[in-house]
Amino acid sequence: MTVDFQPRIVVFACNWCSYAGADLAGVSRLQYPATTRVIRVMCSGRVTPGFILEAFRLGADGVLVTGCHPGDCHYISGNQNAVITVDRTTQLLRLLGLEPGRLRLEWVSAAEGARFAHVMSEFTEHIRKMGPTPLKPETCNLKPVTR
């Protein structure tokens, strides 16, 4: 691990809560490290183990799935599906030899700009401490297959 290790973090954000929370962090001019790349989905329940594993396969140092707080899901129960997905994928990460701490599920509401910024900063710091992904050297020269 080097001092200037800049983690590469993929963030899945649901359209209604977490993506809106990310916008609010911007509107509030709350600063956080430029280590994250947000992918908008309509619901955290849309995220599949495949999306997460593909990110790790291509060298992501961390993956965050963010959604509405329990009980606040725009689609009533979509975030409960996200819980199941993240739990199961975490088991798969262990099998792959990846530390489970590289994948995390966080609830961020549309009103929680400060929380979004905090989660980004805190997770970046967490990944920085863990160091670069161990999968990277093995897979960086593999090309993804497209249908």
Place this chain on the structure above:
Amino acid sequence: MTRIGVFICHCGSNIAGHVDVEAVAEYARTLPGVVFVQRNMYTCSDAGLSEIKTAIVQQGLERVVVAACTPRTHEPLFRQACREAGLNPYLFEFVNIRDQCSWVHMHEPEAATRKAQDLVRMGVAKARLLEPLEEQELPVEPSALVIGGGMIGMTAALNLANRGFPVKLVEREAQLGGLLLRLDRLYPTQEEARPLVEERVAAVLAHPRIEVFTSAALLEVKGFVGNYEVTVAAGGQSHTLKVGAIIVATGARPLQPVGLYGYDGQRVITQLELEEVLRGWRGVGAGRLGTGKLGVGKLGIGKLGIGKLGDGGTGEQTDNPPPNLPIYQSTNLPTRVVMIQCVGARTPERPYCSRICCTTAIKNALEIREISPETEVYILYRDTETQGTRYEAYYTRARQAGIQFIRYSPQRPPRVTDERVVVYDELLGANLGIPYDLVVLSTPLVAQDGAQALAQLLKVPVDEHGFFLEAHAKLRPLDFATDGVYVAGTARWPAHLEETITQAYGAAARAATVLSKEHVVSSGVVAQVNEALCRGCGRCVEVCEFGAPVLVEVAPGVTVARVNPVLCKGCGACASRCPTGAMTARHFTDRQVLAMVRAALSEEMR
């Protein structure tokens, strides 16, 4: 290769002040498929929009990517520009480089610029795979169903009918009017409740556009916004009603305090029972009860078993209907009345505040004093909640009228004995024994019996207390997440009458936004089944909260899922759950999301 145009917004200096937009534009030119790149001072301005439209036509753009503020505010605008230039609006992709980039990395312009370039690359990668989607237009049935014929349901029904929409009003009881029919007077004006209700019942019954079903039961709800089909049983037959919108106004009911404070419906009654007693007193103007045994005897103390006396428990441990106890009907006026607040409310089992009980107690205390100025009234309270300009003054008026407020703590609740109510006065620091003729318990409003079953019929949620749950606590207080279904009144939460009347008008207005349209447009962002891959396992049906996918037998022994695009909300849960890949969440397909994941982490240069 698909021809992609990328427009990069400066947003004045909001983006350009922290991100090197020129470098982002140069980078965008290197991405596969990008044939046109333009920077705009404000892409959302008339000039910016017309440049998008011109480029679509002149450059033959097949996809448009705008890197600017956020899709949450501006996506509809840019989609419309695409539509106007003849491009399917779903061939547009938004890249957020302001709210989630320039504004949050203001002190590291180089990192912000790199991130903006990455985000543009991700947007272009998805844009390449976007598909044109169709929006469906369906005609709207311009009539409404209102469930619940109390004050709120009637108010909503009248409001909609007066706008010109036919309304079907469904009431479970034999007559309209609801809980308010049982009240004596209303706070804070002390006006009589019954004439107000009766006036409204008459208006509803006389209205040519309102059809009323009493003693009715809702059997089935099918369909979707603009096109609901509801089956109602009433008058010994079933009716099929076609409506475009539904308002839930089923109200709430007061908790029956069975097993609490010696409740017997005679000497220990509820505030609601007191309302009916007050009407009796007012009508008779009867003689006063003696303080002594005489009154007690007359009130039928003998009927009270010793074991029934008690203190605060939880009340209504089961869903069994409360016993049909005879109500205190004496026409004698009491010498002392003790009211106990928060009976069965703000307890671990029922932690919420019912909001109306403090004001109700004050109202009834003032009424007692008005009818019988000599009667002493004590209100034993935990906290008195009388917020606002009117109710706090009302509380002050009650204290000035000599009503005694005594504070107790839930750790030391009052005890009701045969002779007196014993309470530890928190402020005095001493036990008081108050002889009484009548004890009145203030119980909270609780969810209506059958609310849960109705919620399931309508596919809308209830909260942990059984009250209906709106789509968003702050921003969509009268909507359900299901389009075309709205909620008003105490079916949602205990509230004062003027608040619930306001909600009735609001819900009627919300319903009118659907009913006044000629047709509803369904989003193109919906799930779609590839029937060749579907094996009919039904996991999509299980996971969907909106009943969009259904299993259909297409040939003997061959079952596949089909999605009703009007019911589908496009969340994509079914696509995530589908084991065969038959289900696609359009606009957020596996291929599209994976393309973004790959582009986030790797570069594919041309």
